[in-house]
Amino acid sequence: MAPIGIAIIGGGIFVKEEHIPAALSSPLLQVKAIWSRSLKTAQDAAKLIPSDGASSVDLYSADSGVGKSYEDILKREDIAGVILALPIVDQPAYIEKALAAGKHVLAEKPVAKDVATAVKLIENYKKVSAETNASWAVAENFRFTPAWSYAAEEVKKLGKVTGFVVRIFFLMEQSNKYYNTSWRTTPEYQGGFLLDAGVHFTAALRKLLGKDNTVESLVAQTALVSSHLPPVDTINAVLKTKSGVVGSFINSVGTTMSAFEFQIACEQGTVKAEGTKVVTTRGVGQDAVTEEKTFEKTSGVKEEVHAWAESLLSGVPNPNQTPELALGDLELVEKMLTSGDQDGVRQKLQYQHFV
Amino acid sequence: MAPIGIAIIGGGIFVKEEHIPAALSSPLLQVKAIWSRSLKTAQDAAKLIPSDGASSVDLYSADSGVGKSYEDILKREDIAGVILALPIVDQPAYIEKALAAGKHVLAEKPVAKDVATAVKLIENYKKVSAETNASWAVAENFRFTPAWSYAAEEVKKLGKVTGFVVRIFFLMEQSNKYYNTSWRTTPEYQGGFLLDAGVHFTAALRKLLGKDNTVESLVAQTALVSSHLPPVDTINAVLKTKSGVVGSFINSVGTTMSAFEFQIACEQGTVKAEGTKVVTTRGVGQDAVTEEKTFEKTSGVKEEVHAWAESLLSGVPNPNQTPELALGDLELVEKMLTSGDQDGVRQKLQYQHFV
Numbered sequence: 267m268a269p270i271g272i273a274i275i276g277g278g279i280f281v282k283e284e285h286i287p288a289a290l291s292s293p294l295l296q297v298k299a300i301w302s303r304s305l306k307t308a309q310d311a312a313k314l315i316p317s318d319g320a321s322s323v324d325l326y327s328a329d330s331g332v333g334k335s336y337e338d339i340l341k342r343e344d345i346a347g348v349i350l351a352l353p354i355v356d357q358p359a360y361i362e363k364a365l366a367a368g369k370h371v372l373a374e375k376p377v378a379k380d381v382a383t384a385v386k387l388i389e390n391y392k393k394v395s396a397e398t399n400a401s402w403a404v405a406e407n408f409r410f411t412p413a414w415s416y417a418a419e420e421v422k423k424l425g426k427v428t429g430f431v432v433r434i435f436f437l438m439e440q441s442n443k444y445y446n447t448s449w450r451t452t453p454e455y456q457g458g459f460l461l462d463a464g465v466h467f468t469a470a471l472r473k474l475l476g477k478d479n480t481v482e483s484l485v486a487q488t489a490l491v492s493s494h495l496p497p498v499d500t501i502n503a504v505l506k507t508k509s510g511v512v513g514s515f516i517n518s519v520g521t522t523m524s525a526f527e528f529q530i531a532c533e534q535g536t537v538k539a540e541g542t543k544v545v546t547t548r549g550v551g552q553d554a555v556t557e558e559k560t561f562e563k564t565s566g567v568k569e570e571v572h573a574w575a576e577s578l579l580s581g582v583p584n585p586n587q588t589p590e591l592a593l594g595d596l597e598l599v600e601k602m603l604t605s606g607d608q609d610g611v612r613q614k615l616q617y618q619h620f621v
Numbered sequence: 622m623a624p625i626g627i628a629i630i631g632g633g634i635f636v637k638e639e640h641i642p643a644a645l646s647s648p649l650l651q652v653k654a655i656w657s658r659s660l661k662t663a664q665d666a667a668k669l670i671p672s673d674g675a676s677s678v679d680l681y682s683a684d685s686g687v688g689k690s691y692e693d694i695l696k697r698e699d700i701a702g703v704i705l706a707l708p709i710v711d712q713p714a715y716i717e718k719a720l721a722a723g724k725h726v727l728a729e730k731p732v733a734k735d736v737a738t739a740v741k742l743i744e745n746y747k748k749v750s751a752e753t754n755a756s757w758a759v760a761e762n763f764r765f766t767p768a769w770s771y772a773a774e775e776v777k778k779l780g781k782v783t784g785f786v787v788r789i790f791f792l793m794e795q796s797n798k799y800y801n802t803s804w805r806t807t808p809e810y811q812g813g814f815l816l817d818a819g820v821h822f823t824a825a826l827r828k829l830l831g832k833d834n835t836v837e838s839l840v841a842q843t844a845l846v847s848s849h850l851p852p853v854d855t856i857n858a859v860l861k862t863k864s865g866v867v868g869s870f871i872n873s874v875g876t877t878m879s880a881f882e883f884q885i886a887c888e889q890g891t892v893k894a895e896g897t898k899v900v901t902t903r904g905v906g907q908d909a910v911t912e913e914k915t916f917e918k919t920s921g922v923k924e925e926v927h928a929w930a931e932s933l934l935s936g937v938p939n940p941n942q943t944p945e946l947a948l949g950d951l952e953l954v955e956k957m958l959t960s961g962d963q964d965g966v967r968q969k970l971q972y973q974h975f976v
Binding site (some may be wrong): 486491500510511513514524525529547550551592609610611 | 742784788790794823841843846855857858861865868873876878880884886887889890891902904962965967
């Protein structure tokens with residue numbers, strides 16, 4: 267069976283470092299085209315794809331003229347889907363065009379710049395996909411790293427969840443390559459990097475807490491600690507789940523502190539997940555036994571892109587890639603930012619039922 | 622010069638394990654009397670004091686009859702001060718009687734069961750001490766451990782404070798000796814162990830943040846995680862300082878998680894204080910250098926009792942033992958509990974100017 271023809275839309279850092287290698291590593295996919303705003307960027311990205319007699323990659327861009335536009339890719343019958351990795355505010359228009367053309371979409375997180383936009387996009391998607399059968403998957407690679415899956419399973423074994431603390435601290439320096447993307451330096455969406463990176467952390471937390479402990483409401487305070495990271499770079503939030511559990515979510519991308527830790531307390535022990543290391547303590551008090559499990563470092567993107575390819579083959583969307591799931595991740599970040607904007611006024615959540 | 626004659630009021634765990642050894646270790650003090658509710662307890666405590674020809678300890682108790690009451694101790698001219706370690710709700714009456722009798726007081730924290738009581742006590746103290754010259758010191762031993770002092774000095778060297786996280790997690794088990802004190806098992810004050818132990822942690826945080834970063838307001842959510850620790854055993858709070866810094870204070874005495882860590886972020890580095898270990902990171906990013914300093918384990922009670930004796934000699938109250946300072950510690954806990962009771966409504970603080 268011939269691999270599924272796809273196009274990659276975008277030629278930025280993440281496309282080069284993650285999406286292209288991931289697409290190349292899946293035997294189910296063949297990259298047939300790359301589009302970027304500039305031909306130069308598309309050419310640079312295409313260099314990463316080895317050319318042989320059987321395959322070649324066609325380049326498209328906003329500055330390439332007739333027959334080489336994004337819309338032209340969508341007309342190609344040999345291309346069944348697109349991987350979209352564009353600036354957050356640009357993505358919706360590209361998603362809608364692809365779906366309208368009957369192309370499957372794997373689009374980078376967040377699902378949209380805000381919940382209102384995401385809800386509209388999802389409503390439109392449901393209408394369009396009923397006609398065209400095109401599917402829309404959101405790429406949240408944290409859902410495809412084995413450490414988080416393992417940690418989530420460990421939590422389930424330790425009884426009722428009783429508390430949690432998320433601490434994610436790092437300094438997004440001005441010299442960082444991701445900082446120097448223009449759409450990130452002066453973001454046109456609430457929260458800047460806190461939204462961009464934050465949906466990864468809410469996705470991870472939601473996975474760890476599971477469907478019995480979805481977040482029901484929260485209070486938060488936000489701050490700008492490092493002046494080069496407007497509008498805000500720090501969230502301190504207190505979350506309450508529908509099961510009545512209270513926990514803290516603390517994320518700063520502008521701090522001198524350093525941490526990457528999800529602590530989940532359960533009645534019969536605790537799980538501490540750190541991305542590649544998961545420390546499980548089984549039992550309470552003197553009887554407690556601690557086990558540390560280390561996982562190979564992976565972004566999860568290869569697993570995620572391959573899972574998407576499999577879903578295209580089977581016709582069944584991967585439950586870890588639905589826009590509804592990504593909406594829940596986004597809502598959790600957005601409500602923390604909104605509570606912060608309102609100096610800590612309690613926010614209720616409504617899109618947390620998909621976990 | 623003869624040592625200062627004092628009486629110890631109370632014969633509980635902390636008196637036996639800490640106050641008596643501390644009083645014995647200070648050459649400035651001589652324990653002349655012990656009072657407890659029951660003679661039996663006073664006798665048990667007195668056994669810890671070696672008797673020789675020169676000294677003897679007189680026992681007083683509520684059940685010893687005429688001439689052996691608390692009031693009788695206060696009449697003795699050879700006793701200049703009392704160390705008070707009674708149940709939280711009982712202390713105020715004993716403090717007021719001692720001060721009225723012109724005796725100096727070192728009373729256990731918290732300063733009172735609530736801010737309202739503490740404010741009244743302080744007002745009365747000012748009036749009475751103007752007449753009798755008797756001083757009232759509050760025992761907050763965390764202010765006398767060298768690790769916290771060192772950590773506070775380190776914070777000052779690293780520029781402006783930009784954030785902080787306090788995580789104090791332990792499980793107060795039903796078998797714990799402190800749990801099995803009747804006045805703690807069914808507390809007659811807000812917060813139970815969260816108040817009792819919590820003032821230590823707010824004292825430590827306030828010391829680390831310093832007078833430029835006193836807490837101005839907060840939002841908090843409280844919970845009862847372990848049913849044997851009513852009314853609540855868990856606080857998740859977000860604090861905002863008058864300098865605009867936002868930080869988290871998370872304290873659970875009923876969780877399976879385990880932590881004892883104060884993280885302070887500054888512009889030029891971070892300080893992590895863990896009671897006996899202080900980790901200072903000087904510098905930011907790749908230039909950062911980390912230094913770990915370990916201190917001998919001490920409760921600080923010996924240092925605190927000796928400092929009190931010195932203040933009696935000099936006539937100048939120790940600035941680390943003022944009731945106003947202890948009021949600030951108490952207010953910070955109380956406001957977190959109150960915000961929790963009100964489901965996260967913001968509370969403003971007003972007694973934080975003494976640090």
